[in-house]
Amino acid sequence: MTILPKALLIVAALGLAACKNPDRFGAGGAGGADGAGGFGAGGIGMTGLGDPNDPTSIAYFNQAVGDRVLFAVDQSTLSPEARMVLQGQAQWLNANPTYAIIIEGHADEQGTREYNLALGARRASAVQDFLISQGVPQNRMRTVSYGKERPIEVCSDEACYAKNRRAVTVLSMGAGV
């Protein structure tokens, strides 16, 4: 995968910022929702993206290794191209074992909400399974599906849909997942 535009890096940073927010439901939700045991608020911390010229930085992983793979409509099978990217990811992740890994699965907007959540989970899981097969320990990884809730491209054409049908490997410091 070629060097990704700077915009992606910013989006990735925003994604991390959103994740680290220890948000409550507010509006009187106090006695309420439990944080995710050991994996919620704070678990994702403020990891610096680092210098993209540093081959052990998250920025390098995102840009040079490639943090995402794309899927065909309704599919969760990995294309030969996706496998190449994921082999690169696995190599890098095995060489940099301190990062914790969350694999986000996403769908395009052409689908119902629940189905897209399930489809995003399939995609994230397909990536996780492949990374495991390449020697990345399962206990470093966790999957999450956003369904169609977080498109990266906002047009309603196949050009955008193709980029939204994705699984993104998101890194943070601390392998103690």
Added chain:
Amino acid sequence: MTRNRTLSALLGIAVALLAGVVSPVAAQQGPLRITITDGVIEPLPFAVPGFVPENGAAGEYAANITRVVAADLAGTGLFREIPREAHISTVSNFDAPVAFADWQAINAQALIVGAVGVSGDQIVVKFRLFDVFSGQQMGEGLQFAGTPGTWRRMAHKVADAVYSRITGEGPYFDSRVVYVAESGPKNQRVKRLAVMDYDGANVSYLTDGASIVLAPRFSPTGNQILFTGYESGFPRIYLMDLNSMGVQALAQTEGNMTFSPRFAPDGRTVVFSLERGGNTDIYALDIGSGSVRQLTNSPSIETAPSFSPDGSQIVFESDRSGTQQIYVMPASGGEGQRISNGPGRYGTPVWSPQGDYIAFTKQNAGRFHIGVMRTDGSEERLLTASFLDEGPTWAPNGRVIMFTRESAGAGGQAALFSVDISGRNLRQIPTDGPASDPAWSPLLP
């Protein structure tokens, strides 16, 4: 029956309309000037002169209640209000004899006369419904009492009684809708749970928008809400108590995502989807004991479960055939029987509160539809079509459906719409901003 000859004739028409079967022959038999051409119903003209304020404090309430009663009825598309300016008579005494000739002269078929009294923290609303052309009262007069803050609910109760008496259908105006209020750009949507009256009034927000919330559902008693939230960073089902506003995570299973929750009619069981290793199946949770039972076991996606109103069956969607289709299984689980058979994909099935229909989202040829079918899959009827319609929810009387409609493109936004089950009277529900995932409450007590 005999004393309401004219409105009874109308009743036949209204029921036919709601069932989606319009019979021009039947329309020509009645004495009423109801014209049906090309399947278009002429709504029933009614008059609602201002409710009589019985004391000084009641004036504003009386005017507002009259307005809401008229809006409820006209909003169904089955009734048309004859504007105040056309009235010949005024009503200044709730108990005075009705001057039927004056209402006949302006062709009002139904007349609603009401009065409002306020004393201290109590408001009393009463009304009578008249069949103008037979010169008869229709049903007995009713009186509602409560605190002044509930004046809108009392207006809805009056309109519900009128609607039910004339159409023969169950009431639904006195109900609420929980939904997701949306803001922000498409790639960074902020989503908050909100609840409002069925007509968009009295909005209050239940969450602060810090994390994504999806698809809330009311409990059978209307005082609890299930939803899917990302508060922990991972989708998980939650239960909110609307009285205490307390929120409780349900079915905590580390490493698995849970979503698409819905109550059983008993209010104690929740069905939901649980994802494990990329595969999604349907489970049932007993809220009291916390015990979880697996209902489907298949390598395909099984989600969007919804109980039949008697609690004996569950309708759900599965892509085991290669595309999303609708299946029905016993409440105890199992393989299920496929009921959707047309072209395209079918999802988000919801059993009608009357048990007679299943509403669904259909995708076909690049378009989305809301539709209904019988519980065996027969008599499929599409009610809407657009770039993206999804997620139907039933009004408490099972005759109106609300859903999400989202527009296309970078500036695309979601809004709430309603449509009756004949496919008529498509309307946007007024909300403060973009909105999605509506769920209708049961009728309020």
